[in-house]
Amino acid sequence: MNRKTMILMTSICLIMLIVIFFPPQVVWLHSSDHPAKTHPAKTTHLVKPKSLTKNGFTYIPISNLEKRWKFVMDMNYIDGKVTFVHNKKKVILLQEIPVMQINGHFVPIEAGMLKEKNEFWITNESIRQIEKELKDDKNSIHSPAIANQRIPLNKVVSYLSFLEKPIHGAHVSTKDTQLPGAPRTYRNGVHEGIDWYSYTTGVEITKNTPVLSMADGVIVRADHEYHEMSEEERDQLLKQAATLDRTPEYILDKLRGRSVWIQYDKGVLARYVHLDRISDKVKVGDKVKKGQLIGYVGNSGTSDGVLGNKEGLHLHLDIFIYGEWFWKYYTLDERRSILEKVFPKKLIPYKVDKAVTPRSKE
Structure with a gap:
């Protein structure tokens, strides 16, 4: 076996060893002019939304809904009041009161808002009720003059x-x-x-x-x-x-x-x-x-x-x-x-116990 043949066989053996023990996708084997296209494994982060349970209901932060509904809410933490306008409908929610107001009309909801941890919270069912009302054509008229002027x-x-x-x-x-x-x-x-x-x-x-x-x-x-x-x-x-x-x-x-x-x-x-x-x-x-x-x-x-x-x-x-x-x-x-x-008076006289006086403070 001449020298050239030995060198060729040795080279072939080295290449085979490299291929076997060091796969070609290893980054250092690629030329710097052709960088490797790496594809990191996709990871799914199961992030549970913040929630709290109280009085048998599960609540989520109402602030999460600003992006979902794409409008700004006015949150008054002193009065316990949230107000927003959507498609000419003004919605008012009040803390712990299971009723919402839409353009001056009052509609029941599952549960009133809670205020916990410097945040307002609302139930999922209440959210569905609000969305249903927002899609409804009723209660979209402007209130008459009697409601907003003398x-x-x-x-x-x-x-x-x-x-x-x-x-x-x-x-x-x-x-x-x-x-x-x-x-x-x-x-x-x-x-x-x-x-x-x-x-x-x-x-x-x-x-x-x-x-x-x-x-x-x-x-x-x-x-x-x-x-x-x-x-x-x-x-x-x-x-x-x-x-x-x-x-x-x-x-x-x-x-x-x-x-x-x-x-x-x-x-x-x-x-x-x-x-x-x-x-x-x-x-x-x-x-x-x-x-x-x-x-x-x-x-x-x-x-x-x-x-x-x-x-x-x-x-x-x-x-x-x-x-x-x-x-x-x-x-x-x-x-x-x-x-x-x-509420006019009737002319029928009634006996009145004038000794009775109110004591209660409302």
Whole structure:
């Protein structure tokens, strides 16, 4: 075997060893002019979304929905309120309140928002309900002038004239402090509705006094499972409100006690609050007829209610027109005039126990 043959055979053996023990895809075997095209293995990171479970519901952060829905939310952490606009629909959600507002109409949702860890949380079912409402063509009209500006008193009266009294035979309170807009300095707020007490409304009010629906409507909230606060819990809420320039909506909701909310025609929503108990026939989503029994007068949520006594019994009634207070643009005297025309006195005299005085703070 000559020298050239030996060199050739040796070279062939070396190449075979390289191919066998060092595969050609090894990066260092490739020319620097033709860098290797590496394909790293694809890894799937199963990142579970943040969630929390409370009261039997699973919640996710509502901030996650800003990108999903592609609009900006206004989140007010003091008032416990989230607002956003989508396709000419303005949606308002309130902390711990199982009702949403869409262009002034109120619609029930599975559960109210929670505020935990400096974040608002909402259930998946509530999200589906919101998306369904956003796709629906209803409730997309602009609210009428009565909801956002002052109009003549007689037109307000005419607009609300389809309502009947919530307590048979009663009349509007004779005390200004029981009318809408009266100051409530102990919580840095105002009285939002109309109170119906024994000694000021012409009828005896007890825990057996029926509360009636003022018109045909749809029930959007009914607190059948309400549990009264402790005195300490209520005091803590009032102390919290006292540090602010107003009473946050989620605190007010707790102070209202057991409630029924009914959406009526013409954008009118009524809140019947401080109830002692609610009729078994009152269910969220059901229709209700004018004069139908809603429940009975109580003092839930008040200073007497948390003590479990029978003092301070009254119905507190709130009236909205497309999400705005009907009395927003009127003086106290004008509010009284409107209410006394919508709920006129009857000429039948009633015996009144003038010794009974309200004690409860709402």
